[in-house]
Amino acid sequence: MRKFFILSFLIYNFFHLEITFGSSNVLKSPPNVPSPITRKTSKVVNIELNVQEKIGELIEGVQYSYWTFNGTVPGPMIRVRVGDTVKIKLNNPQGGRFPVALDIHGANIPLGGASISLTPPGKSATFSFKATRAGLFFYQSSAPPVAMQVANGLFGMIFVSPKNGLPAVDKEFYLVRSEFYTSGNFGNQGIQSFNMSNALAGKADYVVFNGSALSLVDKNSLKIKKGEKLRLFIGNIGPSLPATFRISGGYFTNALIPSKNSKYENKTLLFTPPGGTHVVDLSFDHIGDYRLLDQSILNSFNKGSLATIEVTGEMDKSKIIANKVDGLMQLEGSSPIFFISNKNRASTFQNSQSLPDRIARGRSVYMENCMACHQKDGRGIKGVFPPLAASDFLNKNKKRAISIVKNGIEGEIVVNGIAYNSTMAALKLSNEEIADVLTFLYNSWGNSKKTVRPAEVKSIISNY
């Protein structure tokens, strides 16, 4: 139990800690950004970046050991002004496992700084460069193994503001999309490690904003008021795949106009190759939730790159709103009935018969196979997919529940007083997987704490 609390504490801090360094306000943790620069003269800006390994969650129940700058993925956003001298101190801690080096995309020096910042564990490096071009740029580690360092989280952004700044807006946020390649399939519970074969094949298991599929939804949604102007500093670090950003219900207008050719207004799609960035302004006519996604839809709904922009305020005459609609803002997971085979489940599938292990395995089966319809919290979608949380139907008859998961079900059923008349196809699961997923369901979300054994699943052949 204690371990669990410590882990949750780390995870909580990883995604919620806001780091401000002194009063300088030059660095800010995602999704927050440093305030706009108002000064009219150049100066030397001191930045300190600390390499830290941190355990966080890719999605509920899935832990990953991230490699970070200053404890967050992406690292803090740095804000300077054209003409400033940027002096960076890079610290690699004693006991770290690898050297790091900084390649700053917008720095006009050899290797973007990587050759003068190569820093082994236990050492620090200090270097400086003059910010000569306005723009939003990535910084990334560029020491071997480069791809693995970037895939594990060693990146962040620097915004070099034009001399006269940008037009003022009400809220600014910072978002980076990146891929994670893991030992287990999407949703597979427990600590995951980096998977080089998947990385080489470009088969991302997770595609997320700000390091986690949980980072910018529900209570962590980006919040603005109707009528407010929103600015996003957004980019795709890859490491391999391009992204196409879209806001369902919104338009992007380029806020940073380096030349006439790159000026655009009211675009609905932003094509973004690895390393690509945008500074874009948005405003919304109606209150409600808007979804920021990667229009490569599988990356969003099945791998995690969904963020919510929540616009609050008074309803207008059009009465267009805005109810929170269950199910529309949720992840669907990587159910094999859609596109992967279940046969190669990672070796977390040991034979342990202890209840906690069976529940943990069942949770994995659920996240991979059932979440798409019955939803992450088991509450289903009213009238479409019945709830499995506190389901009177599930709790009443164990044999019937086994048969449903084994053989599928068709026709009218009534669950918690609501009728469903649909079909659930049989899923190609083993008797052990069915026993585990039902044991997980019965021991979660207010259900009746039964257990189901593989032998019981085997014995039920016909429909209930």
Ligand code: HEC
């Ligand atoms: C493609 C969507 C889909 C997937 C995936 C799915 N179900 Fe269902 N499930 C349904 C539908 C639809 C019904 C209601 C069928 C009807 O109306 O006869 C249902 C009904 C049920 C019921 C009985 C009703 C209740 O609420 O108690 C159980 C139990 C159940 N599903 C368990 C599971 C489990 C466990 C998995 C994963 C191994 C799963 N389902 C995967 C769509 C799905």
